Amino acid sequence: MNDLNDISLSEIIKLVKSKKISSVELANHFINNIKKGKKLNSFITTCFDQTIKDSKNFDKKQNFDGLLPGIPIAVKDLFCTKNIKTTAGSKILENFVPTYESTVTNNLWEEGAILLGKLNCDEFAMGSSNETSFFGNVINPLENNFVPGGSSGGSATALAASLTPATIGTDTGGSIRQPASFTGTVGLKPTYGLCSRWGIVAFASSLDQAGPMTKNVEDCALMLEAISGYDKKDSTSINRKKENYSKNLKRTIKGIKIGIPKEYRVDNMPKEIDQLWKNGIDILKKSGAKIIDISLPHTKYALPTYYIVAPAEASSNLARYDGIKYGYRSKKGNNLIEMYEHTRAEGFGDEVKRRVLIGTYVLSSGYYDAYYLKAQKVRKLIKGDFDNSFREVDAILTPSTPSSAFKIGEKANDPISMYLNDIFTVPVNLAGLPAISIPAGKDHKGHPLGLQLITKALDEQKILNIAFAMEKEIDFKQSLNRWWE
Numbered sequence: 001m002n003d004l005n006d007i008s009l010s011e012i013i014k015l016v017k018s019k020k021i022s023s024v025e026l027a028n029h030f031i032n033n034i035k036k037g038k039k040l041n042s043f044i045t046t047c048f049d050q051t052i053k054d055s056k057n058f059d060k061k062q063n064f065d066g067l068l069p070g071i072p073i074a075v076k077d078l079f080c081t082k083n084i085k086t087t088a089g090s091k092i093l094e095n096f097v098p099t100y101e102s103t104v105t106n107n108l109w110e111e112g113a114i115l116l117g118k119l120n121c122d123e124f125a126m127g128s129s130n131e132t133s134f135f136g137n138v139i140n141p142l143e144n145n146f147v148p149g150g151s152s153g154g155s156a157t158a159l160a161a162s163l164t165p166a167t168i169g170t171d172t173g174g175s176i177r178q179p180a181s182f183t184g185t186v187g188l189k190p191t192y193g194l195c196s197r198w199g200i201v202a203f204a205s206s207l208d209q210a211g212p213m214t215k216n217v218e219d220c221a222l223m224l225e226a227i228s229g230y231d232k233k234d235s236t237s238i239n240r241k242k243e244n245y246s247k248n249l250k251r252t253i254k255g256i257k258i259g260i261p262k263e264y265r266v267d268n269m270p271k272e273i274d275q276l277w278k279n280g281i282d283i284l285k286k287s288g289a290k291i292i293d294i295s296l297p298h299t300k301y302a303l304p305t306y307y308i309v310a311p312a313e314a315s316s317n318l319a320r321y322d323g324i325k326y327g328y329r330s331k332k333g334n335n336l337i338e339m340y341e342h343t344r345a346e347g348f349g350d351e352v353k354r355r356v357l358i359g360t361y362v363l364s365s366g367y368y369d370a371y372y373l374k375a376q377k378v379r380k381l382i383k384g385d386f387d388n389s390f391r392e393v394d395a396i397l398t399p400s401t402p403s404s405a406f407k408i409g410e411k412a413n414d415p416i417s418m419y420l421n422d423i424f425t426v427p428v429n430l431a432g433l434p435a436i437s438i439p440a441g442k443d444h445k446g447h448p449l450g451l452q453l454i455t456k457a458l459d460e461q462k463i464l465n466i467a468f469a470m471e472k473e474i475d476f477k478q479s480l481n482r483w484w485e
């Protein structure tokens with residue numbers, strides 16, 4: 001049944017609907033792939049007995065009309081899953097078993113999907129390479145010793161290696177789009193508030209969004225349709241009618257106006273990335289789009305702004321991990337305060353500690369105005385740049401990342417060069433906008449490179465339609481020889 005690895009989620013759904021394959025057969029196929037893919041270290045937890053049980057139950061159902069009928073799916077280990085361990089890639093939550101289900105995963109199960117397991121990620125989603133996970137780094141299926149990107153690195157690897165037919169990640173500063181770009185897959189960060197954050201382990205609450213990671217744009221539309229929607233349990237959830245992204249998917253480019261921001265032409269950008277961008281522009285032009293040069297003048301402040309806002313919110317969100325209510329508790333310490341200190345010192349990894357320190361510093365009295373408040377003001381200017389551009393253009397095209405996947409260990413000891421990876425992705429989170437990364441080419445090593453499309457808030461249908469049209473023209477071919485099996 002090897003061809004199941006080469007087909008998309010949408011094609012798999014057709015097979016299930018026409019009864020050419022059962023949910024149990026599908027589950028067994030992916031479970032087998034997961035077992036053979038151990039080397040990639042993309043899973044933290046699996047729940048195969050439950051997967052098979054749920055698939056058997058699904059196969060007994062008559063006339064099910066959900067979007068994901070009996071489809072086994074693995075999710076990033078940042079989504080709380082009822083009675084199934086949820087670690088957020090951290091030692092501090094190593095044995096945490098939630099008593100509730102996140103809204104987004106619940107939406108998946110209501111549409112008929114079945115959980116395969118929980119995917120590795122950077123600790124509390126802080127990272128761009130999946131190297132900060134307490135459960136070890138994840139391998140890029142393109143080549144051994146290369147990172148899959150992060151923080152949704154386990155999701156990207158499991159998807160690219162066909163250990164799951166589709167998946168979901170979270171994106172606070174690029175964690176869906178950057179790993180998608182590094183693994184030749186499609187990743188979409190929705191408008192802030194389109195998908196509920198309820199039950200997702202919080203990193204930076206004003207930036208966090210869940211989104212789909214898939215093998216193609218059609219699957220992406222389908223998954224977004226499945227997970228999005230208003231949720232009264234999340235006060236930032238947008239209350240509006242659910243859209244039929246997959247049904248309304250069309251290859252529309254003609255007459256569309258695409259902005260090319262000059263500020264994204266950064267120093268030392270590899271020629272290959274520049275070329276990729278040019279190719280994308282050519283494809284759009286040939287398909288009838290109008291290309292317009294635009295300026296997003298505050299782009300250069302996006303990264304420093306992000307690395308103030310995100311750690312500030314993280315330091316506040318992570319205050320709850322004190323050894324009392326959740327997870328790990330140190331046995332050391334002679335009183336309550338010492339117990340807190342030992343728990344956090346032993347339970348958090350270095351990157352998380354760095355963020356908590358930065359966050360506490362920028363929020364402390366005397367520095368608050370100079371850092372946090374200033375960052376909030378700059379954030380508004382960054383959003384203003386996008387608002388101005390979208391008076392003129394329908395969408396913006398940029399590279400997704402400033403490089404292709406790098407080697408494991410290459411940037412692990414240099415936080416600044418790691419943070420620079422997010423240079424093209426963080427502005428979108430600060431502005432709360434939707435953005436997609438689609439595979440658009442390869443570097444000289446044959447490693448994938450992605451292009452990013454950005455639109456104004458709630459224009460997901462437009463972003464998907466442009467990406468759908470570009471995908472056809474680009475005709476990207478993933479080349480994996482399954483060396484890990």
Ligand code: GLN
Nearest residue numbers: 125126127172173174175
């Ligand atoms: N790489 C970024 C960071 O480490 C973004 C992470 C994310 O989007 N979760 O903060």
